[in-house]
Amino acid sequence: MSNKHNAREAIVDTASRLFFTQGYHATGLSQIIKDSESPKGSLYYYFPRGKEELALTCINRTSEIVAKQLRHYVENGKSAAIAIQDFILGMAADAENSTFKGVVPFSFWLSVETSCVSEELRTACQAVFNDWQDVVMQQLLAEGTDQQMAADKASVVISLFEGALLQTLTYRNTQPLLAAARAIPAILD
Missing domain, CATH: 1.10.10.60 (Homeodomain-like)
Structure with a gap:
């Protein structure tokens, strides 16, 4: 076994x-x-079912790992802004420690590439972003942000994070992630 x-x-x-x-x-x-x-x-x-089923498993695993990390920071942070800043700074450290090879934006490897391959893969990728956004949104709701604003801010945070990570890897420099972390309070407070 x-x-x-x-x-x-x-x-x-x-x-x-x-x-x-x-x-x-x-x-x-x-x-x-x-x-x-x-x-x-x-x-x-x-x-x-071959490669597509395997990819779905990888998508779900990635989602769980990142959502767990996000939840960890949210549960241990003083506010959504501090938690997300700490999460992004942790990703910057991971990127640097792996010499920019061990961390890849989810949107880069799967969402963009597989969304046109099958509806099942596209839907799975959509669920990943929804799960990550939900972690942020739930914290914002707990802090008193109204439903629509919390959803909008959560979407922007995940987009900012994914984009900054893509730039970090492209430049092989943590500056884009550090800039994203600095911008988080302006978005979430």
């Missing part, structure tokens, strides 16, 4: 890394199988 779990995790870990670094279209199942050192049958056992 442990080997099966390890094979599945190896496949998902490898696919996530390859989707992030190469993109969805440039990543083939043969490469995922080879790089994960898993038998071909394992991939199709765990993901009988």
Whole structure:
């Protein structure tokens, strides 16, 4: 049982890394199988619908990881603004520590690339952004922001974060993320 779990995790870990670094279209199942050192049958056992099902699993995993990080900062922050600033600063540190290779904006690798591939992948990507925005929105609602303004601000925050991360990776410099963190109080307060 442990080997099966390890094979599945190896496949998902490898696919996530390859989707992030190469993109969805440039990543083939043969490469995922080879790089994960898993038998071909394992991939199709765990993901009988193939690459799209595997991508959905990677999308959901990414969503959960980022939403968990956001919730951590929100639960430990004094305000939405401080929590989001800390979250963005943490991403800047992660980007720098990975020499700008270990962190990729979600919108870059999946949303843009896969939204035209299938409606199921597009809907999954939409759910990711909704989940992340909801974490921010719930904190803003708890702080007394009205529903529409909280939704609008949450959308802007996630857009700012994703865009700043894309620029950070393009420039290989944390300055765009640092600038985004500095702008957060103006947006959320």
